[in-house]
Amino acid sequence: MKYDVTITIALKEGMLDPEARAIRHALANLGFETEALRTARLFRLTLDAPSAEDAAAEAEKMCERLLANPVIHHYTVEVAE
Amino acid sequence: MKYDVTITIALKEGMLDPEARAIRHALANLGFETEALRTARLFRLTLDAPSAEDAAAEAEKMCERLLANPVIHHYTVEVAE
Numbered sequence: 001m002k003y004d005v006t007i008t009i010a011l012k013e014g015m016l017d018p019e020a021r022a023i024r025h026a027l028a029n030l031g032f033e034t035e036a037l038r039t040a041r042l043f044r045l046t047l048d049a050p051s052a053e054d055a056a057a058e059a060e061k062m063c064e065r066l067l068a069n070p071v072i073h074h075y076t077v078e079v080a081e
Numbered sequence: 082m083k084y085d086v087t088i089t090i091a092l093k094e095g096m097l098d099p100e101a102r103a104i105r106h107a108l109a110n111l112g113f114e115t116e117a118l119r120t121a122r123l124f125r126l127t128l129d130a131p132s133a134e135d136a137a138a139e140a141e142k143m144c145e146r147l148l149a150n151p152v153i154h155h156y157t158v159e160v161a162e
Contacts, residue, residue: 002116008123010123020124023124023147023148024126026147027143027147030143030146030147032128032139032142032143032146033128033129034126034127034128035083035126035127035128035129036126036127037124037125037126037127038124038125038126039122039123039124039125040122040123040124040125041120041121041122041123042089042091042120042121042122042123043101043104043118043119043120043121044118044119044120044121045105045115045116045117045118045119046115046116046117046118047113047114047115047116048114048116058113061113062108062111062113065111065113066104066107066108066111067104
């Protein structure tokens with residue numbers, strides 16, 4: 001059965017986010033005040049799996065093997081039925 | 082009042098997503114079959130605004146001025162109360 005999976009990968013709390021800091025700085029230069037800004041990456045994929053649990057497990061393996069760096073990232077997996 | 086805003090920026094449908102294609106290829110090399118894969122960027126920020134509507138409007142202006150390229154990207158803004 002086909003499942004739509006959304007994977008969100010973000011830096012762990014406390015990790016320096018230089019990209020976010022640069023963006024906050026650029027936004028401030030344009031006159032936009034922000035209190036805090038964090039960036040994350042989103043992957044939307046469709047995969048074939050026997051069940052939603054299997055699809056989630058497959059997506060978690062993808063994160064561990066390729067998409068996320070377990071030292072600095074945490075990730076969430078959402079499976080849409 | 083402080084609002085938590087989530088901005089999601091993705092390529093428009095039909096736009097070539099070379100990053101997604103490279104990731105799909107790498108996942109396939111690791112034995113993970115995916116039907117389709119799209120990438121997107123997520124910005125989570127906190128800003129001060131008189132109302133949720135104003136916070137959303139401010140975030141949209143940030144997208145138009147800096148975060149998104151209106152030619153190739155579409156964006157969504159979600160404001161958490």
